[in-house]
Amino acid sequence: QKEVEQDPGPLSVPEGAIVSLNCTYSNSAFQYFMWYRQYSRKGPELLMYTYSSGNKEDGRFTAQVDKSSKYISLFIRDSQPSDSATYLCAFNGNNRLAFGKGNQVVVIP
Amino acid sequence: NAGVTQTPKFRVLKTGQSMTLLCAQDMNHEYMYWYRQDPGMGLRLIHYSVGEGTTAKGEVPDGYNVSRLKKQNFLLGLESAAPSQTSVYFCASSSPRYQQYFGPGTRLTVT
Numbered sequence: 001q002k003e004v005e006q007d008p009g010p011l012s013v014p015e016g017a018i019v020s021l022n023c024t025y026s027n028s029a030f031q032y033f034m035w036y037r038q039y040s041r042k043g044p045e046l047l048m049y050t051y052s053s054g055n056k057e058d059g060r061f062t063a064q065v066d067k068s069s070k071y072i073s074l075f076i077r078d079s080q081p082s083d084s085a086t087y088l089c090a091f092n093g094n095n096r097l098a099f100g101k102g103n104q105v106v107v108i109p
Numbered sequence: 110n111a112g113v114t115q116t117p118k119f120r121v122l123k124t125g126q127s128m129t130l131l132c133a134q135d136m137n138h139e140y141m142y143w144y145r146q147d148p149g150m151g152l153r154l155i156h157y158s159v160g161e162g163t164t165a166k167g168e169v170p171d172g173y174n175v176s177r178l179k180k181q182n183f184l185l186g187l188e189s190a191a192p193s194q195t196s197v198y199f200c201a202s203s204s205p206r207y208q209q210y211f212g213p214g215t216r217l218t219v220t
Contacts, residue, residue, distance in 0.1 A: 008149065034208075043113075043199050043211030044152070088152065096142070096167065097209060101151035 001026045006089055006100025015109050019076040023089035023100045026070060030091040030098070033065050035074045038086045038102065047087070048074070079107045110135050113212035115200050121218045122190045130185040130215050132200030138210075140203045141183040142167075143175060145196040146214075152199065158183055190219045 006023040013019055021035075032051050036044040048063040050056045056063045064073040076083055084107050089100040116131040132141065142157040154167030158177040172194060174186045183202075187194060195218050201209040 006151075008151075041214070043201075043213050045211065046208055049208065096154055096157060099152040101149065 003027050004089065004091060004098050004100045006103060008101040008103060010104040010106065012106045012108060013079055015079060015081060015107055017079050017107075019079050019083065019105055019107075020073065021075075021087050021089075021103050021105070022071060022073040024069075024071050025091055025098075027091065027093055027098070028070075030093050032092040033063070033072050034090040034092075034097070035061075035063060036088045036090055036099075038088060040085075044088055076105075079105075081107045081109050083107050112136065113200055113202055113210050115198075115212040115215050117215060118213065119216045121220065122187075123220055124191060126190050127186070127188050128190065128217075129187075130198055130200075130217075132183045132185070132202075132212060133181055134183075134200075134202040134210070135181065136202060136204070136210065137180070138202035138204040139180075140209075141177065142201040142203075142209065143173070143183065143185045144199045144201065145169065145194075146199060147196050155185065155198075190217075192219045195219045 034049040035047045037047045038044040053067045060077045062075040086102040086104045088102040090097045113134045143155040144152045153169045156175040161180040164175045176184045198215045200212040203209040
C-alpha cells in the first residue's frame with residue numbers, strides 16, 4: 001500500500017464551480033496535513049495546513065481531514081482562472097514530507 | 110528577504126559530465142531538502158539536512174551527493190550525469206518542520 005495516494009488526473013471546471021480534491025494516506029504517524037499549490041514552472045507554495053480532524057477554512061479554500069478514514073480533502077469555492085495550478089497534498093513524518101503526485105486543475109473562464 | 114534561491118535556473122549537460130546545484134536560504138532555517146519532480150512521479154526526496162554539517166538520504170539518493178557546510182547553503186552534486194537525471198530540481202527549507210518553503214527550481218537536461 002502506498003504511503004500517499006492522490007489521483008493525478010487533470011480536472012477542468014468552469015469558472016465559479018466548486019473544485020474537490022482528495023488524498024488518502026496509510027501512515028498513522030502523520031500529524032500534519034497540508035496542501036501545496038504549484039503554478040506552472042514555479043516551486044510549490046504552502047496553501048493550507050492543519051493537524052486535527054475536521055474542517056479548516058481560509059477564504060474560498062476549505063481543508064478537511066478525516067483521521068479515522070485516513071482521508072483529506074481540499075475544496076475551492078467560486079473557482080477562478082487564477083486557481084489553475086497543480087495541487088499537492090503533503091503529510092509530515094520523520095523530518096520529511098510525503099507528497100502526493102499532484103492534481104492539475106484548470107478553471108475555464 | 111529573498112527566501113529560497115537556486116542556481117542555475119537551467120542547465121544542459123552531456124552524459125558523464127558533472128555539476129553542482131546551489132541552494133541558498135535567508136530565513137535561518139535548520140532543515141533543507143533537495144527534491145526532483147518528474148511527470149507522473151510527483152516530488153521525490155533526494156537528500157535532506159537537519160542542520161549544518163549533517164546530511165541524510167531520501168527516497169532517491171543514488172547518483173547524487175550533497176553537502177551542508179554552511180547553514181544557509183545546501184549543495185547538490187551530480188558526479189557523472191545520466192539521461193535518467195533529466196528533471197526539475199527543487200530545493201526547500203523549513204522551520205518548523207511541516208512548512209517547507211521551495212525555491213523556483215532548476216531545469217536540468219542530460220543528453
